[in-house]
Amino acid sequence: MRTKIIATIGPASDSPEVLTRLIRNGVRIFRLNFSHGNASMFTDLIALLRRLEQEHGVPLTLLQDLSGPKIRIGELRQGTLNLDKGDRVVLGPPGAEMVRDLPFIPFDNPPILESLEKGDKVVLSDGVMQFVITESLPLGAFEMECQNTGILTSRKGLALPGKPVNLPAMTDKDKKDLRDGLALGVDACALSYVQTPEDILTAKAIIAEHGKNIPVVAKLERQNAVDRLDEILAVTDVVMVARGDLGVECPLPMLPAMQKRIIRACNRAAKPVIVATQMLLSMVSNPAPTRAETTDVANAVLDGADCVMLSEETAMGSYPVETVKFMVEIARQAEQIHFEERKLLPPAEEKGTPDFLAYSACLLAEKTEADAIVSHSMSGASARMISARRPRQIIYGLTPDQEALRGLNFSWGVRPETVDTNLSGHLERAEHFIEGCPVITPGSSVVITAGQPKPGEKSRGTNLVKIYHK
Structure with a gap:
């Protein structure tokens, strides 16, 4: 999978x-x-x-x-409110309970209250209860009309659909x-x-x-x-x-x-x-x-x-x-x-060399019916780019970096693997991994991507695509 x-x-x-x-x-x-x-x-x-x-x-x-910053209402005095469509309630800060003889929903968030205005939609309890503000009241409170029937309890989340919340x-x-x-x-x-x-x-x-x-x-x-x-x-x-x-x-x-x-x-x-x-x-x-x-x-x-x-x-x-x-x-x-319906898609034209190298590796693996793709990189970026093309082959993401290793768990089709740092060359590490991997059987063809620097130079990223026969 x-x-x-x-x-x-x-x-x-x-x-x-x-x-x-x-x-x-x-x-x-x-x-x-x-x-x-x-x-x-x-x-x-x-x-x-x-x-x-x-x-x-x-x-x-x-x-x-x-x-x-989860926005929540406060504790309801009644514990729960049973509301029907068309019922009216008051939303406001503590101390505004008496501005109108209606059920009161405490809400102590001044920046949000200051942004509210007539006609705004207010949604509580992850969408279970929906209201529309009908009137601005004294003490920073608002009257709202219930748009559906339901039960509201304390400490539920509040959302304002379509209204930016600057938190x-x-x-x-x-x-x-x-x-x-x-x-x-x-x-x-x-x-x-x-x-x-x-x-x-x-x-x-x-x-x-x-x-x-x-x-x-x-x-x-x-x-x-x-x-x-x-x-x-x-x-x-x-x-x-x-x-x-x-x-x-x-x-x-x-x-x-x-x-x-x-x-x-x-x-x-x-x-x-x-x-x-x-x-x-x-x-x-x-x-x-x-x-x-x-x-x-x-x-x-x-x-x-x-x-x-x-x-x-x-x-x-x-x-x-x-x-x-x-x-x-x-x-x-x-x-x-x-796999039955989707074909490999090339990167967008504005993409750079790493994206096209990743695509080339996938295309090569597809055309040669390779058994796997092995990608060595320090950051894991090459394996992620290969993953984005969604090849049929399993992608072995090799890296000596433990943070990059665990980060590769998020990428589709990638199996993160730690490499042997006793070997200096990235290509050499990839070939050594293939020879020692029991899942890749003798006779298999594997596409390798690696950053192979010139002697005496530091790696500058992936610059090599190769077919390796085990």
């Missing part, structure tokens, strides 16, 4: 036994959700995963998911969590509610301060982030299509097309892309997914997703291992359709 699976760890999956089964079934990226705690909660878990990494002999990527993606908690996570040894961080390229650069600056170079995942959850996708792609390492909050921000009928466009842009930029949220949600409590869910996962793979992510399914569901097994098989079947 070429598609990568990300599993969120929670009470259902944090035992050595379950984690071992997840690894054996192909999970290589584990998501640590910092929305529900801080670094101290993950110390033992990270140590356990590193031990399992050694036992299984495969690189595991620990993805720290930062909580971001930085990294809160003080996120900055502390990232620093603590780096100290614990996380391999990547996901930034929630990204809106601008500067959000990504803020995280990268903190990472650089700690002498690290781990990938940053830009979670696209707001419309204005999608509007600036090209700028964000220029600075981020990975993109996540976070369909939960994004589905609140934009009309739901637009979401499938938006997902496809985001994935297409990431593929063109050779940046790995993750599709997330409610992929096999019914398996939280059922041993098999719905037909719609299986189609959703398959379509994400066919769209070009590098990774598909499980959240509640593995964190708190009753069937975490079974969910992964279903996802593996769905992805495997979708990949067969991909």
Whole structure:
């Protein structure tokens, strides 16, 4: 299977036994959700995963998911509100309860309140409850009309579809969590509610301060982030299509097309892309997914997703291992359709030499019916570019750099491998790996890409494509 699976760890999956089964079934990226705690909660878990990494002999990527500036209402005095379509409520800061004799929703966020105006849409509880502001009231409060029937409880998220929210993606908690996570040894961080390229650069600056170079995942959850996708792609390492909050921000009928466009842009930029949220949600409590869910996962793979992510399914569901097994098989079947229908596509004309070398390697592998592609690079960039072309062959990404090694787990079809640094030449390292790899059998043809410098010169990147016969 070429598609990568990300599993969120929670009470259902944090035992050595379950984690071992997840690894054996192909999970290589584990998501640590910092929305529900801080670094101290993950110390033992990270140590356990590193031990399992050694036992299984495969690189595991620990993805720290930062909580971001989640906007929430306060505690409802009644505990819950049962609302019907057409009901009116008041949204406002503490102290504004008495401005009108209506149910009161406390919301203490002055910058957001100051931006509201009549006619704005307000969505609560991940889209479950929808309102329209009908009137501005004293003390910074607003009257709203309910647009549907439902139940509202305390501390639910608030979103303003179509309205820019000028809050930085990294809160003080996120900055502390990232620093603590780096100290614990996380391999990547996901930034929630990204809106601008500067959000990504803020995280990268903190990472650089700690002498690290781990990938940053830009979670696209707001419309204005999608509007600036090209700028964000220029600075981020990975993109996540976070369909939960994004589905609140934009009309739901637009979401499938938006997902496809985001994935297409990431593929063109050779940046790995993750599709997330409610992929096999019914398996939280059922041993098999719905037909719609299986189609959703398959379509994400066919769209070009590098990774598909499980959240509640593995964190708190009753069937975490079974969910992964279903996802593996769905992805495997979708990949067969991909290989039957899709042809190698050349890079865009404005792309540079590295992109065309990667394409040449894939084309050579296809025309010669090679058994594998082996790509050696220090940063892993060459393997990612090859991955973006979606060749039929497995891509072995060789690197001596441990950060680059674990970063390659995000790329479709790439198997990260550590190389023998006792050998100085990159080509020599690649050939040595092929000779020692038991999966590549004698008589196999392998396409190699490497950065082979002239004697006495430092490598300047990939400059060689070669067919090697084992």
